[in-house]
């Protein structure tokens with residue numbers, strides 16, 4: 001099966017690229033802006049048929065959560081309208097589709113890990129546009145699923161892990177939010193899950209169209225940064241601060257831990273603990 005990876009230069013797309021050699025039953029076509037813009041339906045349809053694509057993993061997104069508050073038009077185009085394009089092409093050309101979404105579709109008022117059937121109620125532009133993108137997939141007749149994930153980091157691209165390592169080397173002390181709780185997720189682990197699902201013969205949406213995947217366990221951004229400093233051997237004091245003391249344009253959920261029971265049961269996936277995966281990523285960064 002030949003699979004198109006959209007947004008291939010981002011964190012998740014780059015991890016899929018690196019893992020792709022281990023999946024010899026799959027062929028890959030990697031694409032990103034400007035050569036393939038998922039907002040351009042004609043370009044996308046032509047590219048898919050010319051390259052004889054049979055499956056798509058959509059890693060492309062507008063991921064700048066704060067910037068989205070003032071640039072909602074672009075966020076909507078990439079996170080919602082373009083997903084409509086992918087779904088329309090998947091239906092017309094009979095393709096399988098994995099679309100990636102986010103824990104930010106929840107408002108964060110829960111006190112237990114969110115399962116797939118919990119009510120969504122995004123509180124920012126990014127989450128709202130990602131939810132609209134999900135809706136195209138959920139109502140599609142194509143064989144397509146949404147995988148929601150949280151707090152992605154990788155050795156590729158810019159992310160919280162790299163920012164903490166850089167700031168930790170520059171400063172003696174840092175304040176990091178402790179009243180937002182979720183689960184850090186190594187994009188490599190998510191990449192592996194997407195490719196495992198595509199490798200399986202089974203119809204991937206027969207047990208529903210939404211799945212949750214993050215690493216195992218729970219952390220605040222403060223806990224996450226303490227672990228980064230410790231594993232990266234960075235001598236920087238991290239102090240816990242409250243969200244109100246670090247105002248940002250976008251509001252974020254206070255609690256967004258995902259329940260992964262469904263993806264584990266349906267696809268037989270083992271989920272690594274977040275600290276174990278973080279250690280692997282930091283060791284790779286240190287090489």
Ligand SMILES: NC(=O)c1ccc[n+]([C@@H]2O[C@H](COP(=O)([O-])OP(=O)(O)OC[C@H]3O[C@@H](n4cnc5c(N)ncnc54)[C@H](OP(=O)(O)O)[C@@H]3O)[C@@H](O)[C@H]2O)c1
Nearest residue numbers: 007009010011012037038060061063100102149150151152
């Ligand atoms: N990062 C997180 O913490 C996080 C958390 C939960 C869920 N997610 C979701 O996980 C998925 C992967 O995230 P990520 O962190 O790997 O994202 P990322 O690093 O920001 O990569 C996204 C890629 O998509 C590209 N792109 C943007 N607009 C495009 C378009 N119109 N056509 C084609 N490509 C386009 C970007 O190019 P440019 O860089 O040139 O714009 C970038 O290379 C996304 O769906 C995201 O919403 C992410």
